[in-house]
Amino acid sequence: MADPGRPAAPDGGLAGLGVSQGRAAGPMIRMAPQPALPSPRQVADPAAETAAVVKALESVTADLRQRAANAARGTGGGATREGGGAAPGGGDAAQAGGGDAAEILDALAMIADDPMLREDAEAAVRDGLDAPHALDAAFTHHRETLAALGGYLAERAADLDDLKHRAVAACLGLPMPGIPAPGHPYVLVAEDLSPADTAGLGTDVVALVTEKGGPTSHTAILARGRGLPAVVACAGITALTDGTVISVDGKTGRIGVGLTDEAVAEVRRSDREERERLANSSGPGRTADGHPVKLLLNIGSAADLRPGAEGVGLFRTEFLFLDRKREPSFEEQVAAYTEVFARAGTVVVRTLDAGTDKPLPFLGLPPEPNPALGIRGLRVDRVLPAVLDTQLDAIAEAARATGADAWVMAPMVTTPAEAAGFARRARARGLTRVGAMVEVPAAALLADRLLAEVDFLSIGTNDLSQYTFAADRQHPGLADLLDPWQPALLKLIAACADAGRAAGKPVGVCGEAAGDPRLAPVLVGLGVTSLSMAAVCVPSVREELSQHTLEECRELAALAQ
Ligand code: PEP
Ligand code: MG
Numbered sequence: 001m002a003d004p005g006r007p008a009a010p011d012g013g014l015a016g017l018g019v020s021q022g023r024a025a026g027p028m029i030r031m032a033p034q035p036a037l038p039s040p041r042q043v044a045d046p047a048a049e050t051a052a053v054v055k056a057l058e059s060v061t062a063d064l065r066q067r068a069a070n071a072a073r074g075t076g077g078g079a080t081r082e083g084g085g086a087a088p089g090g091g092d093a094a095q096a097g098g099g100d101a102a103e104i105l106d107a108l109a110m111i112a113d114d115p116m117l118r119e120d121a122e123a124a125v126r127d128g129l130d131a132p133h134a135l136d137a138a139f140t141h142h143r144e145t146l147a148a149l150g151g152y153l154a155e156r157a158a159d160l161d162d163l164k165h166r167a168v169a170a171c172l173g174l175p176m177p178g179i180p181a182p183g184h185p186y187v188l189v190a191e192d193l194s195p196a197d198t199a200g201l202g203t204d205v206v207a208l209v210t211e212k213g214g215p216t217s218h219t220a221i222l223a224r225g226r227g228l229p230a231v232v233a234c235a236g237i238t239a240l241t242d243g244t245v246i247s248v249d250g251k252t253g254r255i256g257v258g259l260t261d262e263a264v265a266e267v268r269r270s271d272r273e274e275r276e277r278l279a280n281s282s283g284p285g286r287t288a289d290g291h292p293v294k295l296l297l298n299i300g301s302a303a304d305l306r307p308g309a310e311g312v313g314l315f316r317t318e319f320l321f322l323d324r325k326r327e328p329s330f331e332e333q334v335a336a337y338t339e340v341f342a343r344a345g346t347v348v349v350r351t352l353d354a355g356t357d358k359p360l361p362f363l364g365l366p367p368e369p370n371p372a373l374g375i376r377g378l379r380v381d382r383v384l385p386a387v388l389d390t391q392l393d394a395i396a397e398a399a400r401a402t403g404a405d406a407w408v409m410a411p412m413v414t415t416p417a418e419a420a421g422f423a424r425r426a427r428a429r430g431l432t433r434v435g436a437m438v439e440v441p442a443a444a445l446l447a448d449r450l451l452a453e454v455d456f457l458s459i460g461t462n463d464l465s466q467y468t469f470a471a472d473r474q475h476p477g478l479a480d481l482l483d484p485w486q487p488a489l490l491k492l493i494a495a496c497a498d499a500g501r502a503a504g505k506p507v508g509v510c511g512e513a514a515g516d517p518r519l520a521p522v523l524v525g526l527g528v529t530s531l532s533m534a535a536v537c538v539p540s541v542r543e544e545l546s547q548h549t550l551e552e553c554r555e556l557a558a559l560a561q
Pocket of ligand 1: 221314316353439459460461462463464510511512
């Protein structure tokens with residue numbers, strides 16, 4: 001693992017933490033932040049301010065129309081989520097294909113081009129506001145009008161915030177905020193990315209590099225899910241100029257800067273060859289002497305499903321609903337789960353894991369001073385029990401309809417009583433395989449008592465590291481504490497595996513540690529029965545396990561602790 005404190009690689013490039021394997025190269029484009037409004041100015045020339053307002057709105061409209069045209073042609077924007085706000089259709093827009101995305105972008109362009117909006121901004125200039133503040137006032141007024149109408153129209157209010165940020169940026173001569181859609185392949189560079197940003201990336205993004213973030217951040221997880229090379233905690237990357245041609249090595253964390261065309265071609269060739277080599281590996285997970293270890297997939301939606309694994313070990317259902325302003329209905333949820341169940345034999349569904357780094361706006365949870373230690377995961381059930389009831393109903397219905405082998409588990413279980421309560425409600429709906437995630441040291445320490453209540457455990461090493469080492473999983477400076485080789489973490493995993501062996505029940509790992517090929521034999525040696533990871537990691541984990549007997553795995557596990 002690269003040292004996040006070391007900004008420059010010896011070859012003059014940059015270095016960060018490689019969090020999603022693969023190599024890519026191309027021109028970089030930075031994701032611009034939302035513009036801050038400057039202090040108001042005294043207006044000396046109202047005509048000039050009005051002209052600036054009109055020019056900003058025209059430029060936003062033209063930019064959106066251009067993006068719509070690109071999306072319609074399928075050159076980016078196909079899955080582009082515009083800005084930080086919700087495009088029409090909420091989360092659906094984030095996943096929209098070329099045609100849908102083009103329609104969405106055209107609809108946004110029409111709003112930006114609305115004469116009433118322009119007249120409102122011009123009136124604000126007549127009232128004495130400078131151009132950026134006049135735009136801000138006009139968009140805010142329209143937003144409030146929409147919000148007051150309620151229902152579907154109120155959901156569209158967030159689009160106006162996105163358009164406002166764009167108009168103000170255009171007026172101030174700043175780059176447009178949000179995920180760029182230049183119409184050609186590029187490396188996306190950002191200070192940091194929210195899960196919603198990452199979930200809505202267009203197909204034109206070939207790699208991700210962020211200045212912040214850690215190895216278990218959701219940027220890393222989503223990049224792996226999409227098979228995109230990614231480097232986080234890369235000091236100095238946002239200081240480079242847009243258009244600089246860079247290479248990204250998602251394994252070593254190295255960033256090459258200022259590449260020639262030949263060097264770009266070489267990076268792409270070597271990435272293609274490595275992917276082809278790994279794609280040829282197949283079959284169930286086994287040690288060299290045939291001890292079976294299930295290799296499963298971590299997915300956020302049906303789009304992450306790939307052949308070559310033995311089922312789904314972690315279906316992060318909250319990723320389906322990150323952008324939603326309204327709770328997804330029972331029917332919508334049944335449809336989303338059915339899509340996955342129909343294509344994957346065995347699926348471990350995790351109920352919504354909301355809160356802290358994965359906020360779900362529709363829950364309307366109030367801000368907390370310490371969100372990672374507050375109402376998140378299963379704890380949301382303390383304040384909104386109907387949400388879990390609806391979700392369990394929908395999972396049970398999708399399982400019945402498809403005949404899938406659906407297992408269900410809760411995130412952030414802390415006590416045996418919580419595990420028992422969850423199991424009771426899941427079983428009441430006919431779900432027979434009920435489990436608990438172990439993400440909190442308290443749960444690992446009482447793994448035997450948890451297993452008296454549930455049928456399996458799944459260890460979330462991302463959060464288990466965070467809570468064991470009191471180290472924010474997003475913190476770029478604490479990667480050494482979040483390293484899954486830490487003996488204290490391995491001892492907690494061993495305690496869970498021992499409890500599983502004694503109870504005769506499966507204990508898997510579904511955190512990012514499960515996709516580390518060097519760690520896989522250690523986890524198996526500790527007694528873990530399945531490893532669940534992004535599809536891109538499966539071939540190398542399979543290859544590594546096949547090189548060690550179970551006895552060797554046990555020796556490695558003893559050494560590592
Ligand atoms: C984990 O914490 O290890 C886990 C798998 O859950 P998530 O990363 O979604 O929090
Ligand atoms: Mg977790």
